[in-house]
Amino acid sequence: MTDIKELLLSRIRDVADYPEPGVMFKDITPLLADPAAFTALTDALAEIAANTGATKIVGLEARGFILGAPVAVRAGLGFIPVRKAGKLPGATLRQAYDLEYGSAEIEVHAEDLSSGDRVLIVDDVLATGGTAEAAIQLIHRAGAEVSGLAVLMELGFLGGRARLEPALNGAPLEALLQI
Numbered sequence: 001m002t003d004i005k006e007l008l009l010s011r012i013r014d015v016a017d018y019p020e021p022g023v024m025f026k027d028i029t030p031l032l033a034d035p036a037a038f039t040a041l042t043d044a045l046a047e048i049a050a051n052t053g054a055t056k057i058v059g060l061e062a063r064g065f066i067l068g069a070p071v072a073v074r075a076g077l078g079f080i081p082v083r084k085a086g087k088l089p090g091a092t093l094r095q096a097y098d099l100e101y102g103s104a105e106i107e108v109h110a111e112d113l114s115s116g117d118r119v120l121i122v123d124d125v126l127a128t129g130g131t132a133e134a135a136i137q138l139i140h141r142a143g144a145e146v147s148g149l150a151v152l153m154e155l156g157f158l159g160g161r162a163r164l165e166p167a168l169n170g171a172p173l174e175a176l177l178q179i
């Protein structure tokens, strides 16, 4: 494992049975509190944005905001928030989905994305892939293209990568860490 991957992995805390029994929660707050690790993560994700030819960064509420916003600044791209339903004031597109521990709906401002945009989706964790799949659907419904999906870590045993294959349609799924 590279030095950067070891650094990132060492700053992720496992919390058993959160938010419900049977879930091993991957807590990134120690990583966020370490400027060297947070900077290394931001740089690695911004490099993926450049490599995939992204023109915009979409971050998924809430942890995808924390990671995606500095990536957008570093990459010199606009940041578009995909929020849990009911939080955006303008006209939105809305998509329902299931995740590892429950179900929810997400929204994006319809005017924030259009044809010609190539969007890199940024999040902390890929688990079942439900959240990312819904985000991809929103981006497509807005007429934009997905340049890729970049996550800090992929929980491989939950099968998110296979689930996302059809929706990504050849766009790369980059996970800095495989768990």
Ligand SMILES: O=P(O)(O)OC[C@H]1O[C@H](OP(=O)(O)OP(=O)(O)O)[C@H](O)[C@@H]1O
Pocket: 060, 061, 062, 063, 064, 098, 099, 100, 101, 123, 124, 125, 126, 127, 128, 129, 130, 131, 132, 160
């Ligand atoms: O692949 P999935 O099974 O969909 O799970 C992954 C999603 O779950 C977490 O978000 P959560 O909805 O817990 O929101 P939060 O960032 O506000 O805590 C995580 O940040 C991902 O967005």
Ligand SMILES: Nc1ncnc2[nH]cnc12
Pocket: 023, 024, 025, 026, 027, 099, 100, 101, 125, 127, 128, 155
């Ligand atoms: N096990 C997990 N840890 C942190 N975030 C998650 N999102 C979905 N599953 C998760």
